[in-house]
Amino acid sequence: xxxxxxxxxxxxxxxxxxxxxxxxxxxxxxxxxxxxxxxxxxxxxxxxxxxxxxxxxxxxxxxxxxxxxxxxxxxxxxxxxxxxxxxxxxxxxxxxxxxxxxxxxxxxxxxxxxxxxxxxxxxxxxxxxxxxxxxxxxxxxxxxxxxxxxxxxxxxxxxxxxxxxxxxxxxxxxxxxxxxxxxxxxxxxxxxxxxxxxxxxxxxxxxxxxxxxxxxxxxxxxxxxxxxxxxxxxxxxxxxxxxxxxxxxxxxxxxxxxxxxxxxx
Amino acid sequence: xxxxxxxxxxxxxxxxxxxxxxxxxxxxxxxxxxxxxxxxxxxxxxxxxxxxxxxxxxxxxxxxxxxxxxxxxxxxxxxxxxxxxxxxxxxxxxxxxxxxxxxxxxxxxxxxxxxxxxxxxxxxxxxxxxxxxxxxxxxxxxxxxxxxxxxxxxxxxxxxxxxxxxxxxxxxxxxxxxxxxxxxxxxxxxxxxxxxxxxxxxxxxxxxxxxxxxxxxxxxxxxxxxxxxxxxxxxxxxxxxxxxxxxxxxxxxxxxxxxxxxxxx
Numbered sequence: 436x437x438x439x440x441x442x443x444x445x446x447x448x449x450x451x452x453x454x455x456x457x458x459x460x461x462x463x464x465x466x467x468x469x470x471x472x473x474x475x476x477x478x479x480x481x482x483x484x485x486x487x488x489x490x491x492x493x494x495x496x497x498x499x500x501x502x503x504x505x506x507x508x509x510x511x512x513x514x515x516x517x518x519x520x521x522x523x524x525x526x527x528x529x530x531x532x533x534x535x536x537x538x539x540x541x542x543x544x545x546x547x548x549x550x551x552x553x554x555x556x557x558x559x560x561x562x563x564x565x566x567x568x569x570x571x572x573x574x575x576x577x578x579x580x581x582x583x584x585x586x587x588x589x590x591x592x593x594x595x596x597x598x599x600x601x602x603x604x605x606x607x608x609x610x611x612x613x614x615x616x617x618x619x620x621x622x623x624x625x626x627x628x629x630x631x632x633x634x635x636x637x638x639x640x641x642x643x644x645x646x647x648x649x650x651x652x653x654x655x656x657x658x659x660x661x662x663x664x665x666x667x668x669x670x671x672x673x674x675x676x677x678x679x680x681x682x683x684x685x686x687x688x689x690x691x692x693x694x695x696x697x698x699x700x
Numbered sequence: 701x702x703x704x705x706x707x708x709x710x711x712x713x714x715x716x717x718x719x720x721x722x723x724x725x726x727x728x729x730x731x732x733x734x735x736x737x738x739x740x741x742x743x744x745x746x747x748x749x750x751x752x753x754x755x756x757x758x759x760x761x762x763x764x765x766x767x768x769x770x771x772x773x774x775x776x777x778x779x780x781x782x783x784x785x786x787x788x789x790x791x792x793x794x795x796x797x798x799x800x801x802x803x804x805x806x807x808x809x810x811x812x813x814x815x816x817x818x819x820x821x822x823x824x825x826x827x828x829x830x831x832x833x834x835x836x837x838x839x840x841x842x843x844x845x846x847x848x849x850x851x852x853x854x855x856x857x858x859x860x861x862x863x864x865x866x867x868x869x870x871x872x873x874x875x876x877x878x879x880x881x882x883x884x885x886x887x888x889x890x891x892x893x894x895x896x897x898x899x900x901x902x903x904x905x906x907x908x909x910x911x912x913x914x915x916x917x918x919x920x921x922x923x924x925x926x927x928x929x930x931x932x933x934x935x936x937x938x939x940x941x942x943x944x945x946x947x948x949x950x951x952x953x954x955x956x957x958x959x960x961x962x963x964x965x
Contacts, residue, residue: 494868514870524865528883528959538869569959589869 436467437505437625438491438593444499445486460486462650464500468625475628475636478646479686484629485521487651488597491627492516504593514541517586519596523578525570531581532557532566538589556584559618576607583615593625600635612638613666620663633682637675638665645685655685749928754936757929761937766918770937773904773915776832780839781900787840788847788896789889795848796855797881806852813845817903821910830911835904842903843896850895854888855881887960890953894946901942 443464449456460483468474478484489495491502493511502509504516517538525534535553544552557563560580570578579599586594600608612635619626619639630636636643637659645655657678661669669675717723733751740748749757761767794801795809821838828834858881866876908916915938922931953960 492868494864512868512870518865518868520861520865522861524861526862526865526880526883528886528957530959537865537871540875541870541872571959585869 437470438468438627439503439506440464440466440491440500441503442500443487443490443497443502445483445490445495445497459650461490461497462652464651464653466644466653466656468627470625471623472642473619473626473628473640474642474644475630475640476644476646477630477633477636477682477686478651479648480631482646482648483651484631484646485597487646488518488595488627488629492518492595514538514589515592517589517591517594519579519582519586519594519599521598521601523570523575523582525578525581525585527570529569530566531562531568531570531573534570534581535585535588537585542589553584553588556588557581559587560584560614574607575603576611579603579611580614583618587618587622587624591624593627596626596628598629598631601630601632608632608635615639616663616665633679633686634670637678637682638670643678643682645682655682657682745928746926749932753929754932757927757931758933758937761930761933766934769918770915770934770941773835773908774941776835776914777839777900777904780836780903781843781897783836784840784844784847784896784900785893788844788892789851792848792851792889792892793855793881793885795852796857796885797877802852809845809848809852812841813849817841818906821907825911830913834911835907835914838907839900839903842906843900846896846899847889847892850888850892851885854885854892857888858884886957887953890949890956894949897945897949898942901938901945905938 443461444459445461447458447460449458464487476484476487486495490497491509493509493513493516496510525531526537529537532550532553535556536549539549539552542549554563554566557566560583562577562580562584565573565577570581573581582599586596600611603611616639626639628636628639640659643655643657643659644653645657646652647654659678661672661674718727736748737751740750745753791801791805791809795806796802817838820841824834824837824841828837862880862884863876866880871879905916905919908914909920910916912920915934919931919934921927922934
């Protein structure tokens with residue numbers, strides 16, 4: 436397996452006024468991801484899916500279990516893994532092309548080479564004409580595309596995406612999903628994609644992992660067998676609606692339990 | 701059936717002469733000058749000097765060679781202000797980024813920030829005499845805390861998202877400081893410098909008034925001799941210099957932060 440998670444758990448300690456409270460966010464997460472596959476992790480908000488992604492990236496360490504990439508334990512961030520954030524997180528004082536170069540600086544590429552590579556990726560996300568703009572001058576969808584170009588420019592083995600289209604309007608989101616599918620097909624990187632949007636997960640991924648509400652556990656592992664390129668036909672297919680209904684049911688049951696638990700306290 | 705909505709013919713905004721900000725300024729300032737002039741005539745030259753007297757006073761001030769004294773005072777101001785910036789910016793940024801530095805020096809900075817610094821003048825005279833060192837020390841003390849407090853606020857306010865993004869893209873700690881913390885704090889630092897230069901002028905005049913030398917000394921004499929035309933001319937001159945210095949820092953701001961300007965446009 437390319438990426439392996441072995442009974443990964445994570446607990447946050449909250450400092451309250453008088454006592455400390457332990458909040459178990461993730462519990463016994465075990466799954467593997469094959470190289471070149473597109474995996475979506477879908478779950479209700481607050482189920483720890485963003486935390487899970489940060490653990491995979493190495494920004495945080497799990498409390499129990501371990502995460503391995505190609506058999507090697509993840510101990511910190513690495514340029515082998517490119518991250519796209521929920522909020523674009525672009526530096527407002529850097530132009531678009533300079534933002535894309537952020538990760539290339541750590542790769543210690545010669546300046547001209549880095550610039551060329553950044554421009555190439557800007558072209559692939561369709562923003563060549565905006566290289567000299569500042570992020571605040573772009574629309575939300577464009578900002579997110581810069582974030583994607585920034586992550587892809589370091590040529591990572593794995594792309595980690597944390598609800599990258601969550602804050603966009605519906606039309607832009609659909610357009611960007613299609614664009615992502617196109618880019619992914621051309622580059623075939625391993626992708627772990629976090630989302631709370633079932634349709635988004637089904638449209639993009641080869642495999643959808645469904646997580647329960649806190650403490651987050653993987654409650655279902657669904658393979659999405661649909662020919663690529665999928666485009667709009669797949670969204671309209673009966674199988675799509677069927678899978679969507681299944682996942683929705685799983686999520687709703689999980690949510691329902693969590694709600695009742697809250698009432699019980 | 702779809703209908704295409706014809707864009708409404710944009711009403712051409714009528715250009716009025718009063719839309720120009722310089723015309724607006726000329727009207728307001730002209731009116732204020734007229735009111736002042738009328739007041740000066742009504743009260744008589746025992747209390748106020750008329751505008752033509754002030755202009756005459758200014759010519760006399762120039763003829764008396766007072767500008768050289770003002771130039772010397774400005775030299776003290778510049779040295780004190782430069783020291784304040786050189787000490788204040790690093791101290792403030794360190795305070796904002798390090799809990800330890802903040803708890804060690806923060807208390808004194810905040811304490812002195814609210815102290816009436818004029819009360820310290822006798823102590824400074826004991827320490828430095830009444831010459832160059834004393835003048836510079838007063839200017840320094842009057843301006844340094846504005847620089848520190850604002851730089852600290854800026855360094856504290858660096859968005860965590862951006863620092864985490866830097867970590868995710870393996871930007872080294874030193875580079876994170878120079879390419880994320882500093883540009884993010886820059887707007888605050890510039891505000892601090894602008895407040896500081898205004899206070900540096902206050903400090904300069906106050907120190908000279910206290911010991912009766914330089915520009916402040918001249919003002920003191922003119923006031924005591926009721927040489928109002930010259931006195932007002934000097935006051936206007938110093939005010940104009942202070943405003944000009946503040947404006948220079950604004951120009952510097954535009955140079956250093958092109959992203960803020962382009963976003964505004």
